[in-house]
Amino acid sequence: MAAEFGRRLRSWEGLLLVILLVVVAVNASIAPGYLSVQNQVNLFQLSVEKAIVVLAMTFVIVSGEIDLSVASVMGLAAVVVATLSSQGTPTEVAIVVALLVGALCGLFNGFWIAIVGLPSLAVTLAGLIGYRGVARLLIEDRSVGGFPAWFEDLGQQPIVGPFPLALIVFAVLLVGATVLLRSSAFGRYVYVLGNSQEVARFSGVRVARLRLSIFTLSGFVAALAGILLAARLGAVRGSTAEGFELDIITMVLLGGVSIFGGRGTMPGVILSILLILNLRNGLGLANVTGNTQTGVIGVLLILSVLIPNLVAAARTRRPRGQVEGGQP
Amino acid sequence: MRGLLRHLRPEQLRELTLVLIIIAVVVFFATQIPDFVSARTFTRISTSVAVVAVVAVGQTLVVLTRNIDLSVGSIVGLVAYFVGTLLVNEPTLPAPVIIALSLAIGASLGAINGLLVAYGRVPAIVTTLGTLALFRVALVELSGAKTVTTSGLPGWLLDIPQVTLFSLGAVDVRPLVVLAVVIAIVFQLGLRYLPYGRRLFAIGSNPDAARVAGFPVQRDIFGAFVLSGALAGLAGFMFLARFGNITVVAGQGLELEVVAAVVVGGANIFGGVGSTIGALLGATLIDLLQQSLIRWLEVSEFLRDAILGLLILGAVASDKVLMGRLRAIGLRARRRSRDSVPAEEVAHGG
Numbered sequence: 001m002a003a004e005f006g007r008r009l010r011s012w013e014g015l016l017l018v019i020l021l022v023v024v025a026v027n028a029s030i031a032p033g034y035l036s037v038q039n040q041v042n043l044f045q046l047s048v049e050k051a052i053v054v055l056a057m058t059f060v061i062v063s064g065e066i067d068l069s070v071a072s073v074m075g076l077a078a079v080v081v082a083t084l085s086s087q088g089t090p091t092e093v094a095i096v097v098a099l100l101v102g103a104l105c106g107l108f109n110g111f112w113i114a115i116v117g118l119p120s121l122a123v124t125l126a127g128l129i130g131y132r133g134v135a136r137l138l139i140e141d142r143s144v145g146g147f148p149a150w151f152e153d154l155g156q157q158p159i160v161g162p163f164p165l166a167l168i169v170f171a172v173l174l175v176g177a178t179v180l181l182r183s184s185a186f187g188r189y190v191y192v193l194g195n196s197q198e199v200a201r202f203s204g205v206r207v208a209r210l211r212l213s214i215f216t217l218s219g220f221v222a223a224l225a226g227i228l229l230a231a232r233l234g235a236v237r238g239s240t241a242e243g244f245e246l247d248i249i250t251m252v253l254l255g256g257v258s259i260f261g262g263r264g265t266m267p268g269v270i271l272s273i274l275l276i277l278n279l280r281n282g283l284g285l286a287n288v289t290g291n292t293q294t295g296v297i298g299v300l301l302i303l304s305v306l307i308p309n310l311v312a313a314a315r316t317r318r319p320r321g322q323v324e325g326g327q328p
Numbered sequence: 329m330r331g332l333l334r335h336l337r338p339e340q341l342r343e344l345t346l347v348l349i350i351i352a353v354v355v356f357f358a359t360q361i362p363d364f365v366s367a368r369t370f371t372r373i374s375t376s377v378a379v380v381a382v383v384a385v386g387q388t389l390v391v392l393t394r395n396i397d398l399s400v401g402s403i404v405g406l407v408a409y410f411v412g413t414l415l416v417n418e419p420t421l422p423a424p425v426i427i428a429l430s431l432a433i434g435a436s437l438g439a440i441n442g443l444l445v446a447y448g449r450v451p452a453i454v455t456t457l458g459t460l461a462l463f464r465v466a467l468v469e470l471s472g473a474k475t476v477t478t479s480g481l482p483g484w485l486l487d488i489p490q491v492t493l494f495s496l497g498a499v500d501v502r503p504l505v506v507l508a509v510v511i512a513i514v515f516q517l518g519l520r521y522l523p524y525g526r527r528l529f530a531i532g533s534n535p536d537a538a539r540v541a542g543f544p545v546q547r548d549i550f551g552a553f554v555l556s557g558a559l560a561g562l563a564g565f566m567f568l569a570r571f572g573n574i575t576v577v578a579g580q581g582l583e584l585e586v587v588a589a590v591v592v593g594g595a596n597i598f599g600g601v602g603s604t605i606g607a608l609l610g611a612t613l614i615d616l617l618q619q620s621l622i623r624w625l626e627v628s629e630f631l632r633d634a635i636l637g638l639l640i641l642g643a644v645a646s647d648k649v650l651m652g653r654l655r656a657i658g659l660r661a662r663r664r665s666r667d668s669v670p671a672e673e674v675a676h677g678g
Contacts, residue, residue, distance in 0.1 A: 066453065112641065121396070121453065122597045122644045129584050130637020136630040238630070246461055249454075259451050295465035298458040305450045313449075 012256035012308070016271040023275065027282040034285075041162050043281045045232070048166045049074065049225040050244055051273045054251045055170075055177040056221035058269050059214050061252050062181070064194040064261025065120040067215065069109060069127030070222040071244035072135065077102045077226030079135040082144040082236035091151050099223050105131055106219020107212065114211035128245070136238040145235030155231025166228045173221070178266040190214065194261030250297050251276055254304040276300070339603055341654060342594035346609040350616060357620040364620070367498045374501075375489060377608075377615045378508040379404075379566050383582065384589040384607035385515050386438075386559030389552040391590050392519075392528045394535065394599025395445060395452035397553060398583045400560040402463035403437050405579035407564025409467055412476035412574045419482045426485075430565035431558045437463060438557015442550035460583065468576045478572030488569040504566050511559070512608040519604065528552060532599025588614055588636050592643040614639055 028034040044051075053070050060067045077098040084094035105127065112123045154165045181187040189210055193200040200207050230236050255272035257264025276297065283293045358364045383400050390397045407430050414429070415421060437459070444455040478486060492500040519525035527548050531538045539545050568574060593610030595602025617639070618632050625631070 112645065116645060116648060118644050118648055119597050122591060122640065125584070125587060126637045126640035126644070128637075129588070129633050129640065133630070133633025133635070133637055137634055140630055246457060249457065253454065259454055291465055291468045294461050298461035298465065301461075302444060302450055302455055302458040305454050306444065306448045309449045 013265070013268045013271060016255070016268065016275055020271055020275045020278065023278045023282055027278060027285060030282070031285050037162055041158075041164075041167065043277055044167060045164060047247070047277055047280075048170050049229040049232075049241075050247050050251070051277075052166070052170050052173060052225040052228070053218075053222050053244070053248050054269060054273060055173050055266075056218045057248050057252050058177070058255070058257055058264065058266065059181065059190055060120075060218050061249075061257050061259065062194045062261060062264050063190045063211065063214050064197070065113065065211070065214070066124065066249070066259075067109065067120065067127075067218045068124040068245055069105065069131055070218060070248060071241045072128050072131035073102050073105045073219050073222035074226030074229060074241035074244060075239070076105065076131045076135040077223035078230035078236045078240045079139045079144075079238070081227050081230050082147070083138050085148075085151075086144050086146055091148050095227055098227055099220060102223020102226070103216055103220040106216040106222070109219065110212040110215030113215060114208040120215075132238075132242070135240075139236065139238050141238065143235050143237045147231070147234065151231050152234050155228060155234070164232075166232065169224070169228065174266075174270065181266055186210075186213075191262055194258075194263070196262075246294075246301070247276070247297060250301040250304070254300055259305060337658070339594060339601060339606070343603065343606050343609060346593065346606065346613060350609065350613050353613070353616055353620065357624060360624050361620065364623075367500060370499050371502065373612070373615050373619055374505040375570065376619075377611045378502075378504040379563050379570060380582070380585050380589055380615070381508040381608045381611040382511055382563040382566065383556075383560050383586045384593070384611050385512050385604040386556035387586050387590045388593070388595055388602050388604050388607045389515070389519075389528060390452070390556045391587075391595045391597060392532045392599060392602050393549050393552050394532045395549065395552070396456065396587065396597070397438075397441060397452065397556045398456040398587075399437070399441060399459040399463055400556065400563075400586055401579045401582035401584075402460050402467070403434055403557055403560040403579075404564040404567055404582055405574075405577070406437070406463050406467045406470075407433050407561045408568040408571075408578050409471060409476060409574045409576070411565055412481065412568045413470075415482060415485065415568075416476060416480035419480075423484060427562070427565055430561045432561070434561015434564065435554050435558035438554045438560070439550070441557065442553030445553060446546040446550040464576075464580070467578075471576050473576070475576075476568075476572075476574040481568075481572055485569050486572055504570065507566070508608065511562075512604045515604040524548065524551070529600055532601075534600075585611075585614065585636065588640045588643075591640055591647075594643075594647065596647060597644065610643075 024035070033039060053074065057067060057070065080098040080101050081091070081094045084097060085091045089097075109120070109123055109127050112118045113120045156164065158164050160168060181190065189200065189205045192203060192205055193207060193210060197207060200210075226241060229241060233240070251272050252264075252269060253259060254276065255264065255269030257269065279296065279300075280293050283296065284290075288296075354365065363369075383404065387397055387400060410433060411426055411430050415426065441452075441455055441459055444450045444459075445452045448455075488503055491503055493503050493506055494501055519528065527538070527543050530541070530543060531545055531548055535545060564579070567579060571578075589611035590602065590607045591597060591610070592614060593603070593606030593608070595606065614636065618635050621635060622629060622631055
């Protein structure tokens with residue numbers, strides 16, 4: 001039992017948990033009432049849209065690919081909802097259209113990656129620029145708001161207990177994503193694909209269809225997050241959600257998901273989301289500017305890959321049990 | 329077609345195709361937009377291409393090694409701001425010192441990327457996404473929300489984009505444009521003839537084979553990032569000379585245009601294929617299309633990004649679909665011609 005606990009603690013998830021507890025403890029000691037449900041809800045609400053996209057991005061990265069276009073899809077979906085709704089389309093219809101647009105963006109990415117066989121880095125970089133370009137074309141340099149009251153309430157008011165809609169959506173998706181990744185055939189195929197495309201193909205996994213589904217899912221979830229963001233902000237600009245991909249990819253990689261694919265777990269990703277949110281909040285409490293907070297995220301992103309690499313390098317250089325200089 | 333492919337490598341064909349496309353685009357818009365072919369159009373497009381092209385040359389070196397440098401836009405902004413502030417405070421500093429400083433700062437920032445990627449084995453996409461944020465953060469912290477304005481800068485610097493180095497007919501050629509072209513050519517020759525240049529291709533084509541062959545793979549990748557940083561630093565100086573007014577968002581998003589230029593210029597994002605002349609041509613084609621389409625369709629400036637996205641996708645897709653086939657045809661043609669050399673010599677003999 002103790003050994004099991006010790007092994008867990010030495011794992012990446014264990015390390016994250018310890019750091020998270022330290023950060024929370026420090027924050028709680030600086031700011032009384034930090035641990036209150038209301039404060040935690042407020043804290044989570046500020047980044048919940050990113051956290052939602054992180055869930056889909058985990059599937060993308062575990063499958064060995066990357067999706068740099070998510071922030072632009074979020075922005076495009078938000079712009080579509082705002083533009084349609086301000087032109088008199090019922091907001092319910094606008095939401096459905098925006099979700100479809102997001103799924104189409106994902107399908108479009110997926111087509112070039114899965115069917116044509118282009119690298120996801122290049123395709124989604126084009127998407128990052130292109131989808132943002134379409135959003136800017138629709139909205140130019142205006143700021144569009146004027147949503148119906150019920151839509152803004154969905155983004156801002158609690159609907160169950162202290163929890164607003166976005167948090168409930170996140171919780172539901174989290175349970176769904178965890179089960180899907182861990183226990184479904186789909187999830188296991190994603191790991192197989194991430195480990196080796198060849199093995200996946202020879203095992204009878206329909207690689208193209210799987211990739212297409214993953215990217216379509218990513219686009220759809222990004223659009224959902226973009227709509228929730230629009231509801232929370234109450235007004236949308238061409239630059240809405242710009243640069244979010246940094247935080248989103250950082251959260252996934254810090255959660256122990258390998259950038260090379262095939263490795264990573266949902267619990268690790270959750271711990272990493274909580275850690276980053278609490279860290280940003282704590283830095284805010286300590287009067288560190290948003291700009292410097294972004295710098296800290298950048299450092300974390302690099303360290304989350306560098307540290308495991310250095311540890312692995314140190315291990316291979318001195319295998320356990322070997323006594324140095326002991327050989328004749 | 330076969331005969332052409334026997335003498336040209338697919339990459340050279342790619343450059344030739346780009347030149348032809350650029351000419352076709354110019355001819356097309358000349359019939360559509362009054363006064364399109366003019367000295368003013370040339371100056372406007374070439375000056376705006378110059379900055380992107382210099383960064384794209386550095387990016388080509390990195391992409392050749394199967395890596396990517398997304399931090400270049402932040403390096404351009406940071407160097408432009410830092411050097412600009414220095415010049416406002418010390419207007420008497422001579423130009424060579426300023427240029428050397430720009431190169432040195434850029435190279436040091438590139439060295440950070442190189443260390444992490446080559447020796448820390450952190451993937452380039454992760455490293456440079458992180459330093460993209462970090463270098464920008466450094467700029468914001470450094471500036472304290474102040475901006476560099478043209479009024480504080482010395483005259484010689486502001487003259488650089490205006491001076492005419494030489495004229496070809498009615499077309500005035502500016503120093504920044506010449507600098508970009510010279511850099512693209514020099515690096516093209518370096519890639520072609522220096523051992524270091526050849527090793528970059530080898531590393532990108534097959535890193536494991538390069539390692540087994542005893543190439544200093546880590547050092548070479550480190551070097552590519554340092555060069556990319558140094559060229560981004562130089563571009564920062566050019567950016568300062570061109571715009572004069574530098575805010576904390578200077579150079580933001582430039583990395584996207586640069587990667588687009590490299591990819592449109594024929595480089596393969598998986599390494600091993602690419603040329604700096606191609607990157608220069610890619611940057612030219614992108615800027616030409618963006619500026620002309622906006623003038624032609626009389627649409628807003630906001631179309632730029634949508635065009636850029638489509639161009640990247642088009643370039644990568646055509647690379648995958650067409651170049652693969654061309655390479656196969658070229659290889660077959662060359663093999664056949666080698667097998668049938670005696671016969672041909674007889675045929676053409678005398």
